[in-house]
Amino acid sequence: MFRRDHLKADGRRLALYGYAPHDGPVLDELLRPETAPGELRRDPLRNSWAIYAPHRQSRTFLPSAADDPLAPARQGGPLTEIPFEDFELAVFENRFPSLASSGAAGPLSAWASGPAQGQCDVVVFSKEPAGSLGTLTHARRVLLIEALIDRYRSLHAAGFAYVMPFENRGEQVGVTLPHPHGQIYAFGDIPAPQLSAAKAFEAGFDLIAEHASWDGAFDVTSDGDLTAFCPPFARFPYETWIMPGKPCAGPWEMDSDSIHALARLLGEIPRRLDALFAEPMPYMMSFQAAPRGMTEKFQFTVQFFPILRSAGRLKFLASVEQFTGVFTVDVVPEAAAGRLRLL
Known part of the structure; x- marks a missing residue:
């Protein structure tokens, strides 16, 4: 480069x-x-x-x-x-x-x-x-x-x-x-959600081990050592994460093979989301990597938050979500993963 x-x-x-x-x-x-x-x-x-x-x-x-x-x-x-x-x-x-x-x-x-x-x-x-x-x-x-x-x-x-x-x-x-x-x-x-995640990792939460315990029920697809999955605690319908299968604080720790795998999944997940309802899926995507100085335990993910819950119907953050921070989700993650796997 x-x-x-x-x-x-x-x-x-x-x-x-x-x-x-x-x-x-x-x-x-x-x-x-x-x-x-x-x-x-x-x-x-x-x-x-x-x-x-x-x-x-x-x-x-x-x-x-x-x-x-x-x-x-x-x-x-x-x-x-x-x-x-x-x-x-x-x-x-x-x-x-x-x-x-x-x-x-x-x-x-x-x-x-x-x-x-x-x-x-x-x-x-x-x-x-x-x-x-x-x-x-x-x-x-x-x-x-x-x-x-x-x-x-x-x-x-x-x-x-x-x-x-x-x-x-x-x-x-x-x-x-x-x-x-x-x-x-x-x-x-460090913003509060990322600081909370960093503290959870430092306290011993192991996202790789947690993912392994799901026994593939939430997996969408994989490429190399990276897996795309709908987390069981998703807040958006069809929310999808990409994660390396080994400890990784951020993309700067990835080797060439993993970078290529991530590049393929960054194209594959939008393709599947678009295919869900045969229309472009509006979404928010972010790289969630370790804060500076907190890299030892943090697990890197790429997170997609799609905002269509069905064809032509947006997922709005209404009163409950806005005032309490408690999300109501119309599609259970295991069903979302099952549907995305087929696309």
């Missing part, structure tokens, strides 16, 4: 990843508008945190193909985020970030607990204007995993506590740019 680094005129970093060196000329590019930093506020009743970033209200919303900000640049064409006429895969700092670096300046409100510190990256899977993680070539998904490993290492080295790559697919989950892409959020502190 080759990487080319580029510093935008507004100070944001961009990296091109590819199987060949990139030496194309730099063209004009979109720049970040002046924005106030986001801030954190704490809810003392739930002991939880929220990020407030009003500048994100002005982010690009479902642009036409001619105004695609993630497209390659063209001489005399509209400005885009990527100032090159050709590229394989690109990662750059978000123009409208929820989290900003510690160097971001600006006043905070009297109700803020502090600035919303971190980094938000956009990961552009391809120069093509349409598609998704599931429609990429196998080679491109391998390149994506290698690029994410590089970002994990860089962001952990920069001191960020938790790094989460993810893909939102479908307008139903809030996608505002149709160009195939994902994101990476790097947090200054």
Whole structure:
């Protein structure tokens, strides 16, 4: 893998990843508008945190193909985020970030607990204007995993506590740019769900052994030493996880064979989800790897949260889920796994 680094005129970093060196000329590019930093506020009743970033209200919303900000640049064409006429895969700092670096300046409100510190990256899977993680070539998904490993290492080295790559697919989950892409959020502190998981692993919970005890009842498919399964404690209908069959804190610990297996499953699971109801499945997907400094026991997974419960019917988070955090699920995981196995 080759990487080319580029510093935008507004100070944001961009990296091109590819199987060949990139030496194309730099063209004009979109720049970040002046924005106030986001801030954190704490809810003392739930002991939880929220990020407030009003500048994100002005982010690009479902642009036409001619105004695609993630497209390659063209001489005399509209400005885009990527100032090159050709590229394989690109990662750059978000123009409208929820989290900003510690160097971001600006006043905070009297109700803020502090600035919303971190980094938000956009990961552009391809120069093509349409598609998704599931429609990429196998080679491109391998390149994506290698690029994410590089970002994990860089962001952990920069001191960020938790790094989460993810893909939102479908307008139903809030996608505002149709160009195939994902994101990476790097947090200054470990979010509560990931801290809870890390503590469970440190206390002795063994997800590999637990999975083995299910005796294949929840398995969907496997590739090499990786298995895709619907966990028995799933919160979404057809929720599917991918997990290595041996201890692994994050993709940076995977060998070449496992990376290729993961790349194949990252294409296979969306294919099966789309086949469920013969329509594109909107979903949220994330890489759940160990927080920095908590890698000894943590077990890496990739988690897909689909939001269709049946054809044309969305799984909404209604009053019970929103107010109590207790999910109601209409499809039991073992039935979901059985159906996905057949596709």
